[in-house]
Amino acid sequence: MEHRKLIALSVKCNECSRGWSASAEEFEKLDLKCQDPECNNTFSVYEGIRNSLKDKEEQFMPNTLLANDMYNGTVSLKMGYSKYIELPQGIQKVFKVQLIPMGPFQIGAVDITANGFNVLTSFIEGSEEPKLGEEIMSFYIVNAKKDDYEEPWLHLLSSSLDHLRSKEYLTSIILSEIALESFIDKTISNEYLRIGLDEDSISRLMVSANIPTKVNPLMYNLFGFKLSSFKETHRNWQERVLIWRNEIAHGSKAKATSEEAQLSFDTVVDAIFQLIESIERSRKN
Numbered sequence: 374m375e376h377r378k379l380i381a382l383s384v385k386c387n388e389c390s391r392g393w394s395a396s397a398e399e400f401e402k403l404d405l406k407c408q409d410p411e412c413n414n415t416f417s418v419y420e421g422i423r424n425s426l427k428d429k430e431e432q433f434m435p436n437t438l439l440a441n442d443m444y445n446g447t448v449s450l451k452m453g454y455s456k457y458i459e460l461p462q463g464i465q466k467v468f469k470v471q472l473i474p475m476g477p478f479q480i481g482a483v484d485i486t487a488n489g490f491n492v493l494t495s496f497i498e499g500s501e502e503p504k505l506g507e508e509i510m511s512f513y514i515v516n517a518k519k520d521d522y523e524e525p526w527l528h529l530l531s532s533s534l535d536h537l538r539s540k541e542y543l544t545s546i547i548l549s550e551i552a553l554e555s556f557i558d559k560t561i562s563n564e565y566l567r568i569g570l571d572e573d574s575i576s577r578l579m580v581s582a583n584i585p586t587k588v589n590p591l592m593y594n595l596f597g598f599k600l601s602s603f604k605e606t607h608r609n610w611q612e613r614v615l616i617w618r619n620e621i622a623h624g625s626k627a628k629a630t631s632e633e634a635q636l637s638f639d640t641v642v643d644a645i646f647q648l649i650e651s652i653e654r655s656r657k658n
């Protein structure tokens with residue numbers, strides 16, 4: 374079983390829609406050049422992350438948010454029989470299993486856990502080959518996460534995407550908004566710590582200030598920009614996501630649509646990565 378370590382976030386070009394897992398050097402440089410030689414578009418690494426996260430199309434390469442371990446290999450099977458594929462130890466979550474049959478048969482994975490999965494094969498209707506019990510081969514790719522990236526907001530964002538995909542829109546909206554709140558609290562707290570405020574005062578401030586105060590005046594006070602610097606993102610957040618979140622939390626919103634959940638996820642992705650990019654750029658200047 375081959376193992377490759379990827380960066381937990383992939384990037385996507387906004388001109389030609391080519392996507393890839395950016396390297397550590399690309400992350401350092403902040404500005405990227407599209408990998409497609411015919412495209413030549415340049416964009417920031419955070420813009421690329423936002424494009425990639427907001428792209429909900431099912432791609433051959435799955436959205437690698439948090440799935441920064443990739444395993445692949447070939448497995449030999451007996452036609453019509455199941456086989457258990459054991460994964461290496463230490464995996465916390467499997468995001469996706471892809472099986473590519475090397476021959477004219479159907480194949481699927483069931484019982485997927487962090488320990489492994491079962492592979493089942495079946496015949497294609499009308500096809501004579503392969504026969505029952507005959508040896509066959511399949512290629513597999515597993516996208517998973519081991520024990521790193523312990524950032525609560527990244528996990529909340531990842532769970533929001535899971536809920537969006539499984540059509541649990543109310544929970545997805547709540548998780549998107551909490552991901553933003555968690556990111557803001559962490560960012561503000563770290564900065565106050567860095568400039569010398571004590572932990573007790575910071576935690577009192579985090580409890581007493583509401584989220585609109587945190588994203589605008591407190592962010593501005595610490596970094597010189599605020600969420601409302603990004604007009605469209607701020608409008609969508611303030612007039613929609615935050616209102617829906619409060620209505621859901623207080624029980625007055627009992628249904629949500631796919632569009633509402635997507636807009637919430639996209640808005641939070643834009644908000645978080647626009648803020649991270651501004652912080653990074655202000656530190657480099």
Ligand SMILES: [Zn+2]
Pocket residue numbers: 386387388389390391407408409412413414
């Ligand atoms: Zn491109």
